[in-house]
Amino acid sequence: MVSQAEENYLKALFHLTSDIPEKTEAGTNELADMLDVTPATANNMLKKLKEKGWVSYEKYGKISLTDKGRVLAVEIIRKHRLWETFLYEKLNFTWDEVHEVAEQLEHIQSVKLVQQLEKFLDFPEIDPHGDPIPNEKGEIRFIKRKTLAEIEESKTCKLVAVKDNSSSFLQYVVKLGLGLSSKIKVLGRREFDGSMEIEVNKVRSSISKKVAQNLLVV
Amino acid sequence: MVSQAEENYLKALFHLTSDIPEKTEAGTNELADMLDVTPATANNMLKKLKEKGWVSYEKYGKISLTDKGRVLAVEIIRKHRLWETFLYEKLNFTWDEVHEVAEQLEHIQSVKLVQQLEKFLDFPEIDPHGDPIPNEKGEIRFIKRKTLAEIEESKTCKLVAVKDNSSSFLQYVVKLGLGLSSKIKVLGRREFDGSMEIEVNKVRSSISKKVAQNLLVV
């Protein structure tokens, strides 16, 4: 049995040690910070997680997930991202509202629920933030996302996420006719300021370099 | 803030004191029984719930919900039944599988989630067990359900629930061509054994009195 608190620690450790390939170990303070607890509390939990075989660390040493621990963490992330997708696609939640509720839903225990939810959503590959959703085997199809600013002229790409989640930016994005999965064609670029001409649904717009740098595409 | 444990007590008290009009008070042992805890534990929690103003009781006296407590309980039941409906209608769960998962989902805190879920399900009035779903104001549209055995000859009714949730009974029900919301026409009744002739989707069947008494209809 994995408690909700334990699940949160495993998930945080996964993000600290597997999101960036160069960084495969974490520290107590860092972990405590991410979970909004004191280092003492994190240290305490770490002992339990080690005891259960989900985390490997030695006193004053670096922390990492064991294979078992990683499997659990990925399963939680899978659930989190499937729920986010559900909230966004079916229940009219916005990009910035999904996370908080998914934090709760990710702890629901039911294998069938996750399988059926995934099927109901038609096996989505990315969540509303553009992050990959692990499949049932725990495999994560890593997606090399770029910012729109990096896309070459005359190429077409798909919007998968935004970096800036402020509602003012989101409103602007919507005004451009953009939404998740929108196809964007890069018509041209002005070198002196980096601004771009784009086409979305046959509508042409001009956007600043800054805006382009906040749009993540595949 | 209401903890999950507290929510479970409120819900149990609602069922003990409001499901049957004649019974408006509960006892410690009864409550403990329903929640699968010891009477000592229930007694302990009761003090906290009284403290918070959700339950009224005096030492060695009977227990009942206050108006505040009832509002909370109804909201939990509303969530439970909406989730059951979601699992049944959208995620291919069977009648007997929905309850366990809904027990977890009912504790998710998000007003928007409940509102949107209700809308997504098109404002259902009854859950897969035929129980009424309270609306957002907490109003419960009580439905006077009857067993099929009570329906007069030549009348047509709608199946809303089964009393016996065993999978063997459910399988038999399915074999009769019945599902939730199926229309059943009572063709006739044999008085000597109470068995009935019914018609479902133009198919006639004969069922025993016992079976008819386990089918709840509106």
Add this chain to the structure above:
DNA sequence: TATATTTGTTAGACATGCCTAACTAAATTA
């Protein structure tokens, strides 16, 4: 009504998960 049974309460213990305060080890920098 006196006794037995059922129902409800109290006291004390324990696990989980959090905290603060005091301390120790490791890393940085002067």
Add this chain to the structure above:
DNA sequence: TAATTTAGTTAGGCATGTCTAACAAATATA
């Protein structure tokens, strides 16, 4: 390298929600 800063640990405490064992009150029954 010695001093300072940062990172990590330990000890002890607390709230929540559970338990068992012992007891008290209310109810049922002989």
